[in-house]
Amino acid sequence: MELLKKVLSYFCVEFLFRHRSPRRVQKELMLEIYAAVKEGKHLIAHAPTGTGKTDATISAALTYTLDAGKTLLFLSPKISQHEMALNVVAGISKKHSLTVKTVEFVGKQYMCVHPLARRLKGEEFYELCKRMREKELCPYYCNYLEDERSSFWPLFGQSVISHDVVIAKADAIEECPYEVASELLSDADVVIGDYYHLFSPRSGEVFRKKLSKKLSDVVLIVDEAHNLPDRIRRVISYSLSTKALESAAKEAAGLDPEVSALLREASEDLKNVASSMAPGEERAIDRADLISWWPFDFTSFAEELEDLGREYLELSGKGKSALLKVARFLSGWAESEGPFLHYIHFWKDGATVSVARKALDPSVLSEEIFSELHSAVLVSGTLTPGEMYRDLLGLDPSRTVIREYPSPFPRENRLVLIVPSVTTRYSRRRPSEFERIAGELRRIVSAVPGNVAVFFPSYDVLFSVLPFADFAGRPLFVQKPDMKPEEVASILSSFRSNSSVGAVLFAVAGGSLSEGVDYPGSDLLAAVIVGIPLAEMNLETKAIIEYFEEKMGKGWAYGYIYPAVAKAVQAAGRVIRSENDRGVIVLLDERYTWKNYYSALPRDWDPVITEDPVPYIRRFWNQS
Missing domain, CATH: 1.10.275.40 (Fumarase C; Chain B, domain 1)
Known part of the structure; x- marks a missing residue:
């Protein structure tokens, strides 16, 4: 209630927004972000696709940080996601006639212009780079050391600088682009980078020194924040x-x-x-x-x-x-x-x-970081339940606000069904059950007038159902283990090009075709999630369950059930990507009706539970 009053008190704040005006859900999100940031709190926001979360988070946070003299740090899991953030800041700067010093900071190997070193990747690159710098064999690094200019900002003649621009300018003066970008950090109003720049023992220490700011003077935005716990686990394993x-x-x-x-x-x-x-x-x-x-x-x-x-x-x-x-x-x-x-x-x-x-516990690295930050905004379209991410990352409950926003798209454009007639539970994994699953898929696909993607919990289940799959002549495309990126791209292209006849895609939940890929318009009319993509019950999974059970009594929820449902929601999210998209989501497993799984689904889904999905699907498309 106290925070709500503060949110309402900020209703008249003039936000730095690049468009004419925010949509209703954007304005609500911006108000809550601004209130949290101003009060030095953290906000965990589940904001589905279409919320305009990148515009909302940057606009609200930047409105505060520019006025308070603090630095805005925007981190995402992939370089490809930096462009949107750069465009938002550039649009704000142009509309409001502001000079917002912004730099995109990426890993050293992605900025290198040395003709030998840039051919290498990973460990090979970093070892060669380190050796060349120590022996003063890199002319670009040596030229940078000899450069006596007090600031590199005048070199660019612009305030919003992508890593491509840094590379081009630094190459023109034959200096190391990474070191030039590092020089820009301390004076930047906004820094856009990768998770590893802050949440990594070695890289994080280097980055913080280059930033030259106390974390108490930094407001952090974590984009696609559902990825952060596993990213941290991997970097310290x-x-x-x-x-x-x-x-x-x-x-x-x-x-x-x-x-x-x-x-x-x-x-x-x-x-x-x-x-x-x-x-x-x-x-x-x-x-x-x-x-x-x-x-x-x-x-x-x-x-x-x-x-x-x-x-x-x-x-x-x-x-x-x-x-x-x-x-x-x-x-x-x-x-x-x-x-x-x-x-x-x-x-x-x-x-x-x-x-x-x-x-086992990502908070061993992240808890101290979040405690030192002035404020952090964690946002994603798959950030439920928020309490899990708060606890996994070690955010202080007393200064953390959790919000779940509904989809901004018309509810009538989406049909969500739970079909409990089959399951992929281990105790039921036999040919007869796989044949029943294939039969349900056949019925569902026949009712959809276009492309259908079917996401399985594992390749084992996929290839167990595949022999029984028969879709009356519809083209079927199958994702296989260890496919090269160009092979995945080829399958995706063929699947999309067959939308007029209605193709079927078999893929794995949590794989490259279920996350980070858009299927706009007629590219995808329905997604079927077969089973629940639970982690393999190996030593690591068991240890995580036992650890969080002992630590907070939530081992099965945090270590097994919720992460699996999050994968299912990610896959299902491929269907509706814009306000004009219409589509069907089918959760094909009896366990989705169980309380511990059902409660982890987004609240605004309001699924229909039925053992006969075909009439619902046909009625939905007849109403289109």
């Missing part, structure tokens, strides 16, 4: 295989035979431990187990390997070193106190063994 140990031993053989022998011994130690395991088996271990198995001190040996790795790179001229990979793993393992799962995995090939440290 490590693994190492016997293959890597043996490669490192080969590299060390000509430099230090004793070190080479220790690495081979470490590899054999892992194989000996795995000798009692079956291929494909995983087994939990204590952090101290690996330390006791291996014949060296992790910290000092990691330092020795790092020196040898750099020496190997220098002598071989190669771009990467297994010695450095082992060194990083040992350093991470030595520091892995806290909520981590440590385990050994005997691969299905019957020869390779790996050890891993998997992060």
